[in-house]
Amino acid sequence: DVKVTQSSRYLVKRTGEKVFLECVQDMDHENMFWYRQDPGLGLRLIYFSYDVKMKEKGDIPEGYSVSREKKERFSLILESASTNQTSMYLCASSPQSGSLRSGTQYFGPGTRLTVL
């Protein structure tokens, strides 16, 4: 089974702090994704990565950065946390192959971040 883990289930930070959210997958997937989820807004893609050191902006990258130094690990960084970044953060991974089904994303348990 695919296993995606996230460093924390719940996190409370203060405005202005630098926040690191870590995600690790054990299935050798090429693609990794960071989403945020807010009530009524569904899942919104922040950043994704298709290879080590490669990244692309998603739909809402402002205020975030990412790092992928190893294939299995994808980090989301809030350089200076703000209250409007209070949200549920979900990490996912997917394999890269020619089949349509390879787009299946597998998710971690999520991190509920509160910025005070």
Next chain:
Amino acid sequence: AQKITQTQPGMFVQEKEAVTLDCTYDTSDPSYGLFWYKQPSSGEMIFLIYQGSYDQQNATEGRYSLNFQKARKSANLVISASQLGDSAMYFCAMREVNAGNNRKLIWGLGTSLAVNP
């Protein structure tokens, strides 16, 4: 325009009955995949079922089946014999193979399902 539309924000079903969750999609790409996920209150997104645009038969996975009507661009999830543990948010998503970025999934806003005992 929304590419994935889930018109039912909330649904109720009696335990042991079947329920259909609607999903319509909009794409001009002939090669696409459709996915359904379940999100219980714990927060984790769980992959349920997949349907490819070229698949001739409707996908089935246990109690989950997908009513795929390509001409109508709908991919409704059918849950048979509902259980209390089926109470969750359900999301429909699509991947367009020939899109500029074909690694992304396009998500609907979800349907909240409550199973009543």
